[in-house]
Amino acid sequence: KNEVEQSPQNLTAQEGEFITINCSYSVGISALHWLQQHPGGGIVSLFMLSSGKKKHGRLIATINIQEKHSSLHITASHPRDSAVYICAVTQKTSGSRLTFGEGTQLTVNP
Amino acid sequence: DGGITQSPKYLFRKEGQNVTLSCEQNLNHDAMYWYRQDPGQGLRLIYYSQIVNDFQKGDIAEGYSVSREKKESFPLTVTSAQKNPTAFYLCASSLAGVNTEAFFGQGTRLTVV
Numbered sequence: 087k088n089e090v091e092q093s094p095q096n097l098t099a100q101e102g103e104f105i106t107i108n109c110s111y112s113v114g115i116s117a118l119h120w121l122q123q124h125p126g127g128g129i130v131s132l133f134m135l136s137s138g139k140k141k142h143g144r145l146i147a148t149i150n151i152q153e154k155h156s157s158l159h160i161t162a163s164h165p166r167d168s169a170v171y172i173c174a175v176t177q178k179t180s181g182s183r184l185t186f187g188e189g190t191q192l193t194v195n196p
Numbered sequence: 197d198g199g200i201t202q203s204p205k206y207l208f209r210k211e212g213q214n215v216t217l218s219c220e221q222n223l224n225h226d227a228m229y230w231y232r233q234d235p236g237q238g239l240r241l242i243y244y245s246q247i248v249n250d251f252q253k254g255d256i257a258e259g260y261s262v263s264r265e266k267k268e269s270f271p272l273t274v275t276s277a278q279k280n281p282t283a284f285y286l287c288a289s290s291l292a293g294v295n296t297e298a299f300f301g302q303g304t305r306l307t308v309v
């Protein structure tokens with residue numbers, strides 16, 4: 087079993103829909119990261135959080151430390167949101183190293 | 197602009213040849229990382245370095261080598277000992293310590309024929 091699990095693996099939505107991507111982890115963490123990978127391959131950091139909730143534009147990330155679960159929400163989705171969204175954690179025992187989930191491929195259709 | 201530069205974006209090599217992937221950062225980050233990405237799998241750590249002239253093996257270091265002679269540069273060599281080198285390679289950097297944001301390069305897609 088992977089230490090970081092994401093669901094769903096693939097997600098197709100219509101423009102304007104509210105989207106949720108889930109991440110569960112089984113290890114003690116210092117922080118959880120949400121990353122976005124566009125078709126060209128480059129990765130951008132969206133959020134880093136260790137508790138509560140963060141919001142940036144139409145993106146919201148939440149984390150529940152007790153349940154070892156995080157969600158990434160996208161409100162009013164747009165085709166330009168189409169990308170792979172990756173959850174990663176820094177484990178308490180591994181310093182700054184990241185452990186990654188397999189990613190969620192999101193496609194938003196116009 | 198500060199960032200991480202990986203070059204080249206696409207690389208083709210014949211089987212049995214060593215190849216070196218470049219990674220340069222001007223973010224003044226102490227820590228640098230190399231990851232490998234295969235279809236349907238999460239990124240896996242190959243090597244990382246937390247300070248100049250020092251580096252550690254990650255989870256899949258066999259068949260790879262690195263050097264960290266300068267803070268800005270962390271080149272990765274894919275040797276002929278790597279059994280399945282065709283993959284997408286990503287370089288990242290961060291400040292030292294925990295809970296620091298990671299910055300990624302655009303990646304190099306290596307194809308060995």
